[in-house]
Structures are given as C-alpha cells and as structure tokens.
Amino acid sequence: MGGAARGLQGAGVTQVMFMGGYLLLTVALLLVAITTLAWMMDSWRTPRAVGQMAFPEPDSPKLSFSLIVPARHEEAVLADTVRRLLRQDHPAVQVLVVVGDDDPGTAAVAERLAREDGRVTVVVDDSTPKNKPKALNRALPYCTGQITGVFDAEDEVAPALLRHVDTCFRVTGAHVVQGGVQLMNYRTGWWALRNTLEYFFWFASRLHFHARSGFIPLGGNTVFLRTDLLTLAGGWDVNCLAEDCELGIRLSVAGARVEVAYSPELATREETPPTLRGLVRQRTRWNQGYLQVLRKGEWKKLPRAKRLMARYLLAMPFMQALSGALVPLSVLTMVLLKAPVLFVLLTFLPLAPTLATLVVEVVGLAEFNRMFALEVRVRDYLKLVAGSVPYQLVLAFAAMRASVRELRGEHGWEKTEHVGAHRGELELEGVR
Amino acid sequence: MTALELAPLDISLDGPRPAPPDPRRGLVRRVAGWLLGHKVDVALVTVLTLVGALVHAIGMTGSPARFDDEGTYTAYAWAVQNWHTLGHYTYWYAHPPLGWLQISAWTWVTDGFDRAPYAVAAVRELMFVAKLVSIVLLYGLGRRLGFGRLGAAAAVAIFALSPLAVYFTRAALLDNIVTPWLLAAFFFAASPRRSVAAAVASAASFAVAVLTKETALLYLPALVLLLWQHTDRRNRRFTLGLFGATFTVLCAGYPLYAVLKNELLIGEGHVSLLWAVRWQLFERTGSGSIFDPGSTAHAVLHSWLVQDSWLPKLALAAVVPGLLIRRTRAVAAAFAIQVAQLLRGGYLPYPYVIAMIPFAALTVGGVLGWLWHPGGAGWMAVRWAAIPWAAVRRGWRACLVVACVAAVVVVGQAWRPALADLRTNDRDAGKAQALAWVRANVPTSAYVVVDDAYWVDLVRAGYPADHVIWFTKLDVDKDVKLPGSPPWKGIDYLLLDQQDDLSLHVQADGKPSKDTLRLFLTVGEALRHARPVARFGVGLDSVSIRQVVP
Numbered sequence: 001m002g003g004a005a006r007g008l009q010g011a012g013v014t015q016v017m018f019m020g021g022y023l024l025l026t027v028a029l030l031l032v033a034i035t036t037l038a039w040m041m042d043s044w045r046t047p048r049a050v051g052q053m054a055f056p057e058p059d060s061p062k063l064s065f066s067l068i069v070p071a072r073h074e075e076a077v078l079a080d081t082v083r084r085l086l087r088q089d090h091p092a093v094q095v096l097v098v099v100g101d102d103d104p105g106t107a108a109v110a111e112r113l114a115r116e117d118g119r120v121t122v123v124v125d126d127s128t129p130k131n132k133p134k135a136l137n138r139a140l141p142y143c144t145g146q147i148t149g150v151f152d153a154e155d156e157v158a159p160a161l162l163r164h165v166d167t168c169f170r171v172t173g174a175h176v177v178q179g180g181v182q183l184m185n186y187r188t189g190w191w192a193l194r195n196t197l198e199y200f201f202w203f204a205s206r207l208h209f210h211a212r213s214g215f216i217p218l219g220g221n222t223v224f225l226r227t228d229l230l231t232l233a234g235g236w237d238v239n240c241l242a243e244d245c246e247l248g249i250r251l252s253v254a255g256a257r258v259e260v261a262y263s264p265e266l267a268t269r270e271e272t273p274p275t276l277r278g279l280v281r282q283r284t285r286w287n288q289g290y291l292q293v294l295r296k297g298e299w300k301k302l303p304r305a306k307r308l309m310a311r312y313l314l315a316m317p318f319m320q321a322l323s324g325a326l327v328p329l330s331v332l333t334m335v336l337l338k339a340p341v342l343f344v345l346l347t348f349l350p351l352a353p354t355l356a357t358l359v360v361e362v363v364g365l366a367e368f369n370r371m372f373a374l375e376v377r378v379r380d381y382l383k384l385v386a387g388s389v390p391y392q393l394v395l396a397f398a399a400m401r402a403s404v405r406e407l408r409g410e411h412g413w414e415k416t417e418h419v420g421a422h423r424g425e426l427e428l429e430g431v432r
Numbered sequence: 433m434t435a436l437e438l439a440p441l442d443i444s445l446d447g448p449r450p451a452p453p454d455p456r457r458g459l460v461r462r463v464a465g466w467l468l469g470h471k472v473d474v475a476l477v478t479v480l481t482l483v484g485a486l487v488h489a490i491g492m493t494g495s496p497a498r499f500d501d502e503g504t505y506t507a508y509a510w511a512v513q514n515w516h517t518l519g520h521y522t523y524w525y526a527h528p529p530l531g532w533l534q535i536s537a538w539t540w541v542t543d544g545f546d547r548a549p550y551a552v553a554a555v556r557e558l559m560f561v562a563k564l565v566s567i568v569l570l571y572g573l574g575r576r577l578g579f580g581r582l583g584a585a586a587a588v589a590i591f592a593l594s595p596l597a598v599y600f601t602r603a604a605l606l607d608n609i610v611t612p613w614l615l616a617a618f619f620f621a622a623s624p625r626r627s628v629a630a631a632v633a634s635a636a637s638f639a640v641a642v643l644t645k646e647t648a649l650l651y652l653p654a655l656v657l658l659l660w661q662h663t664d665r666r667n668r669r670f671t672l673g674l675f676g677a678t679f680t681v682l683c684a685g686y687p688l689y690a691v692l693k694n695e696l697l698i699g700e701g702h703v704s705l706l707w708a709v710r711w712q713l714f715e716r717t718g719s720g721s722i723f724d725p726g727s728t729a730h731a732v733l734h735s736w737l738v739q740d741s742w743l744p745k746l747a748l749a750a751v752v753p754g755l756l757i758r759r760t761r762a763v764a765a766a767f768a769i770q771v772a773q774l775l776r777g778g779y780l781p782y783p784y785v786i787a788m789i790p791f792a793a794l795t796v797g798g799v800l801g802w803l804w805h806p807g808g809a810g811w812m813a814v815r816w817a818a819i820p821w822a823a824v825r826r827g828w829r830a831c832l833v834v835a836c837v838a839a840v841v842v843v844g845q846a847w848r849p850a851l852a853d854l855r856t857n858d859r860d861a862g863k864a865q866a867l868a869w870v871r872a873n874v875p876t877s878a879y880v881v882v883d884d885a886y887w888v889d890l891v892r893a894g895y896p897a898d899h900v901i902w903f904t905k906l907d908v909d910k911d912v913k914l915p916g917s918p919p920w921k922g923i924d925y926l927l928l929d930q931q932d933d934l935s936l937h938v939q940a941d942g943k944p945s946k947d948t949l950r951l952f953l954t955v956g957e958a959l960r961h962a963r964p965v966a967r968f969g970v971g972l973d974s975v976s977i978r979q980v981v982p
Contacts, residue, residue: 047667359674
C-alpha cells in the first residue's frame with residue numbers, strides 16, 4: 001500500500017494505461033478461474049447435490065433404443081465394442097455401425113457382426129470428405145428406436161446402462177439424457193492423469209451445472225436423444241468440428257430438457273489419446289469446434305442471461321489462449337516494470353483461485369479413486385500437482401492453435417486414433 | 433415413476449417459447465417468503481438489536497474515556513485516508529493492517545473525522561455498527577446451533593447488556609472489528625445446507641478476522657471443530673479442502689505484501705514481518721500470573737471484574753457442560769481456549785476480554801437452551817422424549833423458569849447501576865478539557881509529546897504532524913526528529929494520561945522513576961525537567977499537561 005497513490009502520480013501516462021489494461025486482464029482471469037472452479041465442483045456443492053449425481057434406480061424397461069457407432073479404421077476395437085453393446089440387459093436394442101466406403105477392413109468386421117446378430121445394421125457412408133457428423137446423419141434414417149444413442153468405436157459400455165437411461169427418460173421427462181464418459185488409463189503418461197481427471201470433473205460435475213442452467217454442450221458419446229426430436233432438428237451439423245456441442249446448443253435454444261447422470265459403474269470407459277501430440281490435436285479440434293459454434297451464432301436466440309453464458313463458454317478457448325500468452329508477458333513485467341506494491345499485489349489475485357483449484361483437483365483425485373475403487377498412490381498425487389502448469393501450457397497451446405486454424409480457415413478433421421489402452425492386453429488378443 | 437411410455441414431443445425448434453419468469457420478482461418473493469417463515473425470529477432479533485443499539489449508543493462517546501490504543505488505530509486509519517500510508521509512523525508489522533483499512537473506509541465514506549466530536553469517536557461509530565452486526569450474527573448462530581429461541585435470545589441479551597461487554601465493545605479497538613467477522617465465520621460454518629460455498633464464506637470471514645488482528649487465529653481449532661460437526665460425509669473432503677485453501681490463500685496476502693516490500697526477513701536498516709512476529713511471540717514482556725496480586729495480569733483481570741463479575745462467573749460455570757453438550761461444544765471450546773491462554777501467562781492486553789465475550793454469552797445461552805430442551809449430549813444424552821410423564825417435563829421447566837427469573841433479578845440488580853453509569857457518566861470529560869486547554873494555550877509551533885488518543889485531533893487542529901509526537905515513538909523510530917540536542921530539550925509540552933504514566937513507570941509524585949530513565953531515555957529526561965501546568969479528570973482517566981523547562 002505504501003505510497004501506491006503517490007507512485008501512480010509519478011508514473012507516466014503510458015505506464016498508467018498499461019497498468020489499467022493489465023488490471024482489467026487480471027480481473028478477467030480471476031473471473032475465469034473462479035467460475036471454472038465453481039462449476040468444476042458443482043456436484044459436490046451440497047450433500048443433496050451429490051445425491052443428484054447418479055442415475056435413478058431402474059424399473060422394468062419400456063422404451064426402444066437405436067445405438068449409432070461410427071467406425072473409421074477401427075478394426076482393432078470395433079468387434080469388442082459392438083459385442084458389448086449387444087450384451088445390454090435391455091430387450092429393445094438396435095446397433096447401427098457406420099463404416100466408410102473407403103475402409104474395407106472395418107467394413108469387413110461390421111459385416112461379420114451383422115451376420116452374427118440380427119440386431120446389427122451396417123450403414124455405408126460414401127460422402128467425401130468424411131467426418132463424424134456426416135456418418136451420424138447417414139445412420140439417422142435407419143434408427144427405429146424411440147431413443148437414439150451415440151457411441152464411439154472404442155467405447156466400453158456398461159451392460160446395465162440402457163435400462164438406467166430408459167428409466168431416466170421416463171422419470172424425468174427429459175428430451176436428452178447425457179451419461180458419463182470416463183477415461184481410465186490414468187497411468188499412461190503424466191498428462192493422462194490430468195486428462196482423466198478433466199473427464200471426471202466434466203461429466204460428474206460441470207455438465208450437471210450446464211444442464212441445470214439450460215445451456216449445455218453435449219458430449220460426443222453416451223448421449224441419448226429422442227429420435228423424434230433428433231429428426232425434427234435435422235440431425236447433426238456436418239460442417240462443425242464439435243457436432244456434439246453444436247447440437248447441444250441448438251437443442252438448448254429450443255428449450256430441450258437435458259438430464260445428466262453420472263454413476264461410476266455405468267460410465268462409458270474410454271482411453272486418452274495415445275500421445276501428447278494426439279491430445280493437442282484432439283483439443284485443437286474441440287476448441288475450433290467451439291469457436292465455430294460461437295461464429296454460427298445459433299446461441300444468440302437464447303434469453304439474455306443464457307446468452308451471456310453461451311458467449312462466455314464458447315469463447316473459453318480464446319480466453320485460454322489469451323492466458324497462455326499472458327504468462328510470458330507477466331514474467332517480463334515482473335522483471336522490467338517497477339510498479340507500486342499494491343498493483344503488484346493485485347496482479348497476484350488470479351493465483352488464489354488457481355491454487356484453490358489445485359486443492360480441489362487433489363480432492364477430486366481422492367474422490368475418483370474412491371468411486372472407481374482404484375489404487376491411486378501418493379506418487380500420482382505428486383504427478384497431479386507437478387503436472388498442473390505444464391498441462392495448462394499444453395491446453396493454452398491447443399487453444400492458440402485452434403484460434404489460428406479457425407482464422408486461417410482450416411477446417412480439416414484431425415481424428416483421434418485408438419489403440420485400446422483402456423482395455424487389458426488379454427481382451428485385445430481376444431478381439432483378434 | 434408414473435410415466436410408462438414416452439410422452440408426445442412437447443417442443444418445436446421454431447415455435448415461441450414461454451418467457452422465463454423475471455428473476456428479480458422471484459428474489460423479492462423469496463426474501464418475503466423467508467421473512468414470513470421466520471417472523472418470530474425476525475421480530476425477536478429486531479427487538480434485541482434495538483435494545484442493544486440503545487444501550488450501546490447512549491453515552492458511547494463519554495464512556496470509556498478515550499485512551500492511547502484507540503488513538504493509535506484512529507491515527508493509522510487517518511494516515512491511510514490522508515497520506516495513503518499504513519500508519520502515521522513507519523509500519524512495522526505490529527498487526528496486519530486490514531483492521532484500520534476497514535476503519536479508514538468507514539471514516540472516508542462517512543466523512544467521520546469532520547463530523548464526530550473527536551477523532552476516536554468517529555472510529556467508535558464503526559464499533560457501533562460492528563456491535564449491531566454481531567448481535568444479528570450471534571442470534572443467527574445460536575439458532576443454527578440448535579439453541580432454540582430461548583438460548584439464542586439469552587446469549588444475545590448477555591452480549592448486549594453485560595456492562596463488561598458494553599464498556600469494551602464501545603472502545604475503538606481492532607478486537608471489536610474482529611468480533612463480527614469471527615461470528616460470521618462460525619455462522620457460515622454452521623450452515624444447515626452444509627454447502628461448499630458456506631465453508632468458503634466461513635474461511636473468507638475468518639481470514640478477514642485474522643488479517644484484522646492475528647490473535648483471532650487462536651479460534652481456528654474451535655472453528656474447524658464446528659465445521660467438522662456440520663459437514664456431511666458425502667462432500668466433506670471438498671468442504672474442508674476448500675476451507676483450508678481459501679483461508680490459507682487469503683492470509684498469504686499478508687506475508688506476500690512483506691515479500692514485495694522486501695520486509696519479510698530480518699535485515700539491517702528496515703522493519704520486518706519476522707522480527708515483529710518474533711517480538712510478539714517471544715520477546716514481549718509478560719504480564720505475570722493472574723493469581724499474583726502484584727502482577728499486571730491481575731490488575732487487568734481486576735479491571736474486567738469491576739465492570740461485571742456475573743458474565744465471567746456464569747460462563748465459567750457453563751464451560752464444562754458446554755464442552756460435553758454436542759451443540760455447544762464448538763463455542764465452549766472457543767471460550768475455553770481463551771481461558772486456557774489466560775491461565776498460561778504471557779502478555780495480557782487490556783482488551784483481551786473482548787473476543788471472549790461473545791463466546792461466553794453463547795456458551796451460557798446454549799447450556800440454558802439445552803436445559804430447556806435436552807438431547808444430543810453424547811455420553812450423557814438424556815432421552816427427553818422418552819420420559820413418559822409430561823408432568824415431570826412440566827415441573828422441570830417450571831423450575832427452570834423460576835431459576836431464570838431469579839437469575840434475571842439478581843444479575844439485573846448488579847448490572848443496573850453499572851449500565852446507568854455507562855449511559856450517563858462522561859468519563860471522557862477530562863480528556864476533552866485537556867485537549868481544549870492545549871489548543872488554547874500551546875502555540876502550533878511547539879513540539880508536543882502526546883498520548884496517541886490526541887494525535888489526530890491535534891494534527892487536524894493545525895499542529896504540524898512532525899511536531900506532534902506519540903510518546904512511544906521517541907528513541908524508537910528513526911524518522912522522529914526533535915530540534916534539541918540532547919533531543920529531550922526540543923520537547924515543549926507533554927500530554928499524557930494516568931495509564932501512560934503507569935506504563936512509563938512514572939512515580940506517584942509525577943517524577944520519573946529509575947526505570948523510566950533507563951527504559952525511556954528522552955521521555956524520562958523531559959519528565960525530569962518538566963513542571964505540571966494543568967490536570968483534568970479523575971483516577972485512571974485523568975490526564976496531565978506538563979511543560980518542559982530545560
């Protein structure tokens with residue numbers, strides 16, 4: 001405090017302007033950090049909220065399901081995934097496998113599955129270039145179930161999931177039910193642990209908040225929609241890199257009721273991208289997809305309060321990129337700028353929620369460990385803490401990359417490859 | 433589970449959607465609904481606050497007489513407001529600065545120094561506000577802890593009416609700013625929803641309390657106990673984790689400030705946080721044992737009991753049952769910690785009792801509430817509902833009513849004259865006369881060594897700030913400069929009250945003792961060459977003006 005005001009008087013106009021701008025940025029960062037933290041732990045805000053996290057208890061099934069599985073160069077994992085889907089303890093299940101006309105390997109696996117079980121239908125996608133929303137739209141006319149669900153080719157789906165979703169639709173009167181997706185191979189690399197935990201917080205907590213606030217970007221799989229609504233909406237947007245998010249926004253605008261449920265034993269198990277490079281690509285695609293949705297402007301039809309939320313959420317990649325750029329800048333200013341103590345003290349403010357977030361992440365890992373009965377060790381907690389800054393930098397890099405690609409008009413689809421790291425080696429052998 | 437099949441699709445993608453309800457109207461209705469749902473409590477707390485406000489406010493500038501500590505925080509706040517520095521002398525980390533930052537916000541926003549009869553009185557207005565907030569929080573906390581209306585109201589009544597509480601909560605001290613923040617921390621920790629947000633609010637309030645006066649840290653174990661009692665297994669990890677994170681991060685702002693000023697570590701030529709902490713913890717002269725009749729601690733304790741011996745007696749009687757009963761355990765623990773600290777010896781400041789009062793009141797009120805409606809006392813749980821004879825229950829409660837009425841009569845008799853004194857006796861009159869005398873008889877060019885309670889008033893009256901010198905800063909602060917050589921010859925007048933004389937070890941005849949000359953070189957020499965020119969007030973509130981004749 002000492003002489004802060006006097007220091008300001010002594011400073012030049014440029015410095016005052018610089019400090020003003022910097023403080024504004026600081027406040028923005030503070031807001032981002034606080035909201036991120038609040039949403040991240042939304043499901044634990046009260047004991048009552050914790051009780052609302054899971055699926056309702058299932059009764060006897062009444063509805064029928066069509067499950068779309070787009071598969072592209074997935075011969076390694078597809079058979080296992082589909083066989084698991086067919087083992088659902090639900091009586092009315094149709095599985096639609098979408099394969100490309102240029103992918104004979106995967107097509108052969110799909111055909112074999114269709115011969116084995118009459119509930120499987122193969123849909124051939126002959127569009128060019130190919131992407132996930134196009135594949136989904138190809139399958140939509142063949143969906144005969146009242147509910148359409150989406151799964152990825154590498155998903156490990158719990159056999160009791162559909163019965164729970166069935167009940168959830170009927171008890172809540174929802175138009176859309178989003179189930180949990182959980183990465184499991186948290187020991188694959190230093191970033192895999194953080195990636196895993198990100199999924200945990202996203203599906204167990206943050207999506208619940210978005211569903212409650214009536215504005216929700218849906219997930220890419222384990223998402224269930226009323227087929228009549230989906231048909232009415234004309235399916236997915238084929239030009240969007242985040243077709244799941246885009247559909248969620250369009251349905252939010254229409255006032256659809258979305259129910260989110262997360263029970264550890266029912267979460268769809270997935271794998272992290274096999275390499276850090278893969279993670280950056282995946283994240284770039286998502287971020288760019290968000291920016292596309294932002295530009296498309298469908299969200300502008302929302303009421304005012306939700307509009308603000310939409311703008312904020314969709315622009316998040318930009319903010320992340322910005323905060324990434326701010327790190328070297330703040331280091332530079334700390335060395336170069338002789339600022340009043342009060343000013344410097346204020347610039348430390350965003351650090352407070354950031355540190356609190358770290359604590360919540362540690363607690364979250366403990367909760368994840370408990371819910372999934374894992375054997376998380378002290379080493380993992382240390383890795384989690386140590387990986388905080390590098391992971392933020394990776395995310396900021398992906399965000400910057402997405403911003404640049406979107407500005408340059410590069411809309412290519414960088415697909416995530418799957419090797420089945422979340423399944424045991426034995427199971428992989430069994431597939432072959 | 434009524435829906436058997438899928439209902440027909442009830443939305444379209446382009447049709448008009450029902451307008452959402454106006455959130456503001458919803459808020460108004462919610463607040464109104466809440467007030468209606470709690471009308472008895474609202475009425476009760478309104479009456480209690482009103483009574484507390486009257487008892488506190490009538491005569492608050494006249495009693496207690498302004499004293500040195502009050503003046504110090506007043507001067508700090510004045511310096512923040514006018515000089516944008518953390519104090520009227522070099523800030524040396526004696527306390528974290530948030531307390532007088534709050535005071536300065538109050539005096540700045542309300543233009544307090546221009547309006548109040550004297551500078552310290554402007555700060556006492558904030559103490560009044562703090563008192564009202566404390567009363568409401570105290571009642572709310574009592575209710576949240578399950579004391580019932582009787583217990584909560586009793587706690588508030590004790591807090592608002594005990595002469596000991598009234599006397600000390602009027603004084604312009606950091607401890608009185610700590611009280612509402614501390615009560616808020618306890619209030620939020622006892623949230624019935626057991627939400628993470630409440631835990632964060634509790635941690636933030638507690639951090640403000642600690643940054644207002646570091647001694648609030650003593651209450652941490654009691655607060656954590658309360659939080660533990662009021663958290664749920666399902667989200668306890670998150671609640672406690674964020675409580676700890678919030679509290680630590682906010683408190684870290686204080687050492688961070690020191691780091692940025694390069695004043696964290698002890699070094700040559702500058703003040704430092706670590707030195708201040710070391711001095712507070714280890715080097716400060718203790719006040720002796722409270723059981724030693726000759727000790728300062730004993731005198732301080734005596735000064736409290738003179739005001740009111742009933743509150744301490746009742747609280748000490750209630751503390752053991754308070755610790756056994758689950759619902760009062762945390763507040764009784766808070767009180768017990770302070771009592772243990774008192775018994776331990778060490779430095780005992782005069783206003784130490786302030787922080788004890790609300791928890792003493794809560795302990796008494798809580799135990800009373802338990803007697804009225806027992807249950808949940810752990811191993812000594814009485815299955816109240818299991819007692820079959822309604823007559824026993826009625827008889828027990830009749831006895832309680834009789835005992836309460838008797839207690840009110842007896843305690844009321846003891847409190848009445850003391851409260852009347854607090855309402856009508858202008859103990860500050862002598863201090864005011866002394867100030868008027870100085871302004872009339874001492875030229876503004878003179879160097880005056882003063883009790884801090886006068887510092888702001890004299891500077892505002894036109895005496896240059898470097899000519900009005902707080903007596904404790906002589907020989908200590910290198911920025912304090914006197915024109916004489918040796919320095920004491922530069923002093924023209926000394927304006928010190930009886931308390932200052934005692935702390936300077938001045939003899940009964942007004943002459944400096946050997947200790948005075950040994951410990952306070954410049955003041956001691958000045959006193960040796962001074963002659964009394966005026967004296968106002970009586971007893972400990974008296975103040976004398978001496979002129980130095982070299």
